[in-house]
Amino acid sequence: xxxxxxxxxxxxxxxxxxxxxxxxxxxxxxxxxxxxxxxxxxxxxxxxxxxxxxxxxxxxxxxxxxxxxxxxxxxxxxxxxxxxxxxxxxxxxxxxxxxxxxxxxxxxxxxxxxxxxxxxxxxxxxxxxxxxxxxxxxxxxxxxxxxxxxxxxxxxxxxxxxxxxxxxxxxxxxxxxxxxxxxxxxxxxxxxxxxxxxxxxxxxxxxxxxxxxxxxxxxxxxxxxxxxxx
Amino acid sequence: xxxxxxxxxxxxxxxxxxxxxxxxxxxxxxxxxxxxxxxxxxxxxxxxxxxxxxxxxxxxxxxxxxxxxxxxxxxxxxxxxxxxxxxxxxxxxxxxxxxxxxxxxxxxxxxxxxxxxxxxxxxxxxxxxxxxxxxxxxxxxxxxxxxxxxxxxxxxxxxxxxxxxxxxxxxxxxxxxxxxxxxxxxxxxxxxxxxxxxxxxxxxxxxxxxxxxxxxxxxxxxxxxxxxxxxxxxxxxxxxxxxxxxxxxxxxxxxxxxxxxxxxxxxxxxxxxxxxxxxxxxxxxxxxxxxxxxxxxxxxxxxxxxxxxxxxxxxxxxxxxxxxxxxxxxxxxxxxxxxxxxxxxxxxxxxxxxxxxxxxxxxxxxxxxxxxx
Numbered sequence: 001x002x003x004x005x006x007x008x009x010x011x012x013x014x015x016x017x018x019x020x021x022x023x024x025x026x027x028x029x030x031x032x033x034x035x036x037x038x039x040x041x042x043x044x045x046x047x048x049x050x051x052x053x054x055x056x057x058x059x060x061x062x063x064x065x066x067x068x069x070x071x072x073x074x075x076x077x078x079x080x081x082x083x084x085x086x087x088x089x090x091x092x093x094x095x096x097x098x099x100x101x102x103x104x105x106x107x108x109x110x111x112x113x114x115x116x117x118x119x120x121x122x123x124x125x126x127x128x129x130x131x132x133x134x135x136x137x138x139x140x141x142x143x144x145x146x147x148x149x150x151x152x153x154x155x156x157x158x159x160x161x162x163x164x165x166x167x168x169x170x171x172x173x174x175x176x177x178x179x180x181x182x183x184x185x186x187x188x189x190x191x192x193x194x195x196x197x198x199x200x201x202x203x204x205x206x207x208x209x210x211x212x213x214x215x216x217x218x219x220x221x222x223x224x225x226x227x228x229x230x
Numbered sequence: 231x232x233x234x235x236x237x238x239x240x241x242x243x244x245x246x247x248x249x250x251x252x253x254x255x256x257x258x259x260x261x262x263x264x265x266x267x268x269x270x271x272x273x274x275x276x277x278x279x280x281x282x283x284x285x286x287x288x289x290x291x292x293x294x295x296x297x298x299x300x301x302x303x304x305x306x307x308x309x310x311x312x313x314x315x316x317x318x319x320x321x322x323x324x325x326x327x328x329x330x331x332x333x334x335x336x337x338x339x340x341x342x343x344x345x346x347x348x349x350x351x352x353x354x355x356x357x358x359x360x361x362x363x364x365x366x367x368x369x370x371x372x373x374x375x376x377x378x379x380x381x382x383x384x385x386x387x388x389x390x391x392x393x394x395x396x397x398x399x400x401x402x403x404x405x406x407x408x409x410x411x412x413x414x415x416x417x418x419x420x421x422x423x424x425x426x427x428x429x430x431x432x433x434x435x436x437x438x439x440x441x442x443x444x445x446x447x448x449x450x451x452x453x454x455x456x457x458x459x460x461x462x463x464x465x466x467x468x469x470x471x472x473x474x475x476x477x478x479x480x481x482x483x484x485x486x487x488x489x490x491x492x493x494x495x496x497x498x499x500x501x502x503x504x505x506x507x508x509x510x511x512x513x514x515x516x517x518x519x520x521x522x523x524x525x526x527x528x529x530x531x532x533x534x535x536x537x538x539x540x541x542x543x544x545x546x547x548x549x550x551x552x553x554x555x556x557x558x559x560x561x562x563x564x565x566x567x568x569x570x571x572x573x574x575x576x577x578x579x580x581x582x583x584x585x586x587x588x589x590x591x592x593x594x595x596x597x598x599x600x601x602x603x
Contacts, residue, residue, distance in 0.1 A: 124315050130302035131277055131309040132381060133332035139303075142328075146319040 009178060010187055010203060017183040020095070020170075021163040024102040025110075028159050031103065032110035036155075037144075039111065040118035041126070058108045066172030069101055093175045098183075101173040102163050109159045117151020118144070150222060157218045161211055232290055234385055234417070238275050240283025247271055247283065247441040255385075257433030258411055258418045260449065264461065268441040269421045270312060273387045276419075277309045278302035290384060308383030312390050312421075314374035316362035322373050323358040329380045342414055348376040351406055368399045375403075379410070386418045392427060404431050425462065429453065429470055429510040437461055450508065454565055464547065467513040469567045471554075475505045484529075484592070489564060491557025495529040496595050513549070513569035515594035519587045520578050532588040534566065539582055541572050548572045552586060 035054065039047060057065060073080045073091035083091050083100075091097035121144065129139040145152070167185040174181030176190070184203055191200035234253040241247070247268045253259045261269050274280050276287060278294065279302055287294040294300040316325050326345060349355055352372040362370065371391060378386065392400045408431045411418055422428060428435060432449040437457055445457035452458050453470045471494070473487030478499050487494045487507055494509065501507045517528070534552035541548045550568045566588060580586065 124311055124313055125317070127274075127277070127279055127302070128311065128315045129317075130279075131305075131307070131311075132329045132377065133303050134328075135301075135303045138332070143317060143319075147317070149319075 007199070007202075009182075010184075010199060012179055013182050013184050013187040013203075014206075016095075016179075016181070017164055017185075020098055020102060020183060021160050023099050024106060024163045025156055025160050027099065027103050028106060028110040028155075032107055032155070032159075033114060035107075036111045036114035037118055040115045041123060054111050055108050057105050062105065062166070062168030063172055065104060066101060066169045069097075069104070069173055073097070073100075092173060093177055093181060095174075095180055098170055098174045098181050101169045102166060105166060105169050106159045106162050109162045110155045113154040113158065114148065114151045117148040117154075120151075121147045153221065154218060157214055161214045164207070165211070232288070234276075234419075235286075235288040236272065236276065237286040238272060238280075238283060239285075242268075242271055242280065242283065245271065245441050249438065249441060249443055251436055251443055251446060253385075253417070253419055253436075254434055255417050256415060258407070258420055258431050260428050260432040260435040261419060261421045261438060262423075262428060262435055262458075262461070263438035263444075267438045269438060270389055272438075273309060273311075273389050273419070273421065276305075276307055276385075276387060278305050306384040308378040308381045308386045310374055310378045310386075310388045310391055312393075314371060314391070316365070316370060316373055316377075318362050320362075321358070322354065322360050322362065322365070325362065325373060326377050326380055329377050333380075333382065343379055343382060345376075345380060348379060351410075352376050367394050368396070371395065372403070379416075383416065386416055388418060389421045390423065391420075393423065400427075407431055425453075425466060425468065425510065429468075429508060453510070454567070459567075464542075464545075464549070464569065467549070467567055467569060468510045469513065469565060471509050471511060471564050471566065472506055473509065475501045475503050475507055477503070489532070489554060490560060490562055492532050492554065493530070494532070494590070495592050497592050509595060511566065511590060511595060513567040515590065516566065516568040516570075517589040518550070518552075518568055518570060518578070518580070519589065520580060520584060522587050523589070525589075528589045529592045530588075530590040532566070532590070534586055534588055536580060536582050536584050536586055537565070539575070539580070541575070546571050546573070548575045550575075550580070552588060554588075 035050075039051060039054075070092055073083050075081065075084060075090045080090060083096075087094065087096040089096065091100065125143065125147065126139060129143045134142065165185060166183070167189070170176075170181065170183055171186055174183075176182045176186040184207060188200050188203045188207075191197070191203065233255045235251075236253065237250045238247050239249075245266065245268055249268060249272060261272065263269055271280060275283065275285055278297055278300060281297065285295070290306070292300070294305060316322070317328065320328060326348075330345065349358070352375065354372060354376060357365065357369055357373065362373070365373065371394075375391065378388075392403060395403070404427060407418065410416075411431075420427075420432070428449060434447065435449045435452045436446040437444040437452065439461060444461070445452055445455060450470050450472065453468070459467050471489055473489045473494055476486050476488045476493075478485040480499075483498060485496050485499055485501070485507075487496060487509070496507075496509055522531070533555045535555070536550055537553045538551045539548060540550075547569055548571070550570065552566045552568055554564045554566060556562060556564075568588070
C-alpha cells in the first residue's frame, strides 16, 4: 500500500493521459476523417489553403497554438462563451481545454495518413460503388472504410502516440493541475525539477517502452500488408 | 421502351464537348473515335459523374437533368469503366453479391439475369472464393462484367472493355456479349478502338472527333463511308461485305458465302447454313486485274465495276471503289474498297466504269472479322 501511495499521483497522471488520448482520437475521427476525405477528393482550388492550415500545428511551436487558444477562447469572446456552454468550464486549466488543444495539435497526424489512404483507393473505386447502386453513406461504410483500414489504423496509432507525448501545449492550456490536467509528460518534468529521478525514470522509461511498442505494432502491420499486396 | 437521347455541351479540360445523339434501345451501339475525343466523358456523363456541363439525358421517359434528383447511384445504367475495379476487400463472389444486395431498393425491375447464368457463361465457378488481387486481367474483366450485368441495368455502358485482353479471350467474350445482347435485349453502348470488335459485334456506330459527332448509322454502312476512313487512317481502310452461308467443309474448316450470286470462301466456320455473315476485308489485301487470270493463286475471284478512283496527293497510293456484280438482280449493291499503288493503277490503265476481277486470299480474312447476324 505504501508503494501505491508513493506512486498514486503518477497513476492519476497516467489515467488522465490515456483518457485525453482516447477522447482526442474520438474527436479526431469525427473531424479529421471528413477533412481528409475532402482533401483527397473534393477540393481543388481551396486544397492548398486547407492543407496549410491542417499542417500548421506540425511546424508551429506548441506555445504559439496554446497562446492563441487562450486568447481566442477567453471567457469574453464568443468562442469562449460557446466553450463554457458546451463543457461548463472555461478553456484554460480545464480538461476539455486540453482536449481541444490536443485535437488541433494532432490534427495533421490524423488527416495526412488517412488522406494518402483515400487518395490511393482513388475516384474510380468510389464511382464504381455509386454505379453499382450504393449511395454516399453506404459507399463510405462498406467500401471506403474497409479499403482504408490501414490508413485508419495508422492515423489512430500516430495520433494516439502523439497525444501521449504532448508537453508544451498541455502545459500552456492546462497548467499541469494535479488530478485534472497533469499528464505524464508534465509529471516527468516536475519529478526532474524536484530531483526525484527514481520516479522520473519509471515514467520516462514507461513512455519510451510504450511508444516503442505502439510504433513497432504500426510498422509491423503496415509492412505485412505491403507484402500481402505483392 | 424509349431510346437513349443524349445532349452534352461544355468544356472539360481542353476538350469542348458538343455531342448530340439518340442511341437505339437495342443491339450493340459502338462509340468510336480517337483518344481524347470525348468518348469516356460521354459515358461518365451518362453515369452522372460529370458536373458543370450542359446535359440533357432522356431515357425511358425520365430526364436526368438534375444531379441531385438523379445522382449516380440512382441511375439505371450498368457501367464498366475503362479501368475496371473490383473491391479488394471482398472476394469474387462477395463482389457479385455487392450489387445483388443493393438491387432491392429498385424493386420495380424483374430479375431477368441470374447470378448462375453469368457464373456459367463467364466461367467464374473456380474464381468465386478468390481474392481480386490474385486474378489475371482477363479473369478480373469477366468478374467486373458479370457484376455490371447483375445490376440488371436498362442500358449497359462499356468503356473499352477488351483493350487489355489477349485474342483468344477476346473472341470468347465478344461472342458472349453478342449472345447476351440478343437473348436479354438489354442495349449496350460500347466504346472501342478496335475495328475487329466493331465489325464483329457492332450493330450501330457513332463516330466522334474533338467532342463532336461526325457520323452515325449501321456498322455496315458507316464502315464503308469516307467519314470512317478519315478517322482510322488509310492503311486500315476496309470494306464490310455481307454474305449468306451456303456451305461449309468441316474437315478443311472453310465456309462458302454467297455474295449476291458470287462466291466468297472464308476460313473457319463463322455461322450455320443460311446465316448472314459479315466479313471485313482490308483494302490493302485486294488484288485487281482488268482481265480474268487463269490462276489458282487465291481462293476467291469476284467481279465488279470500278465506280470511283482517287489518286492521293503526296503518296504512292490510289483508292478505288468497286461495285460488286449482283448476279441475283436483287438491287443490293455491295462495295469493296481497294488500295493499290498509283504505279500499278497506271500500269493496268484502269478507268472508272471498267470491269475488273478482284482476287482475295482467304488467309487475309481473319477470324475476328466475322459477325453472324
